Amino acid sequence: MHKFIDVIQTAVPELIIDSSKLIECGQNNYLLEVNGKWMFRFPKAPVNLEEDKLEYRILSVLTGQVSLPIPNPSYAQLTSHVEDSFYAYEKIDGQPLFQEAFNSLKDTTKIAQQLGTFLKTLHHPDTKEALSTLLPVINPKARWQDLYNRVRNHLFGYMNASTMAKVTEIFDSIIVEVSSAEFVPCVVHGDFGPSNILFDPLKEEVTGIIDFAEIHIGDPATDIASLVGKFGYTDAFIDELSKTYPKAQHYLKRAKWMTKTFALQEALYGSENNDERAFEAGMKEYI
Missing domain, CATH: 3.30.200.20 (Phosphorylase Kinase; domain 1)
Structure with a gap:
């Protein structure tokens, strides 16, 4: 140090x-x-x-x-x-808005408004224009096809036939949803989950957003998926958020399919980076 x-x-x-x-x-x-x-x-x-x-x-x-x-x-x-x-x-003061902290909030209205407005500004065409020369553009269909190929190569060897069929169905559904969806690629945080949303528990308001390592131009549903995953928030909260950012509702179906891959992505990270703990945590429901 x-x-x-x-x-x-x-x-x-x-x-x-x-x-x-x-x-x-x-x-x-x-x-x-x-x-x-x-x-x-x-x-x-x-x-x-x-x-x-x-x-x-x-x-x-x-x-x-x-x-x-x-x-x-x-x-x-x-x-x-x-x-x-x-x-x-x-430093941005605050603590992560983990699910336990979220569930203890008396009123989530203000936080829903804050996050809805943040996503509305992040996903806005003006933001894309300002950052267009700096950010990678990720083709959503190609991204999910690549992820599926890597899961198949690295993880299928640990699964039985029934589990492999289940995983294939998940990725097929995502690829169909992404291919048929009508959206304009925009700036995406890429990891917009509870650990990167800081809040003040006394004021019950968001104090900031951190960790932009995964930021790119791509599918806005990615950011909604991070909010509704296993460790995320409720559908009622997304309904409230959608009052400020109506497009969130249009992304929700696709986002929910994406959440089904989160554990697989953790296991894949573990496999590709020799991280045994991440591999075991991600694979436990697939073995």
């Missing part, structure tokens, strides 16, 4: 560091909290440095497009060297 402090003090001498703690050591980045206020991201490898350079540019533009606070880069030193590169943003 001391090496990170040295890099920060050299690059940002006006920032007096009174406290720091390493709060996350993910696959791609180290995340250091400074003075209880600033979040500094340090890449682990050259490929992560290139990802951080792109994410820095994306967040800098996206901040002016959406209705809720998101990480807004304030400090940055993104060089050609991993060891002295970082970007930093002001």
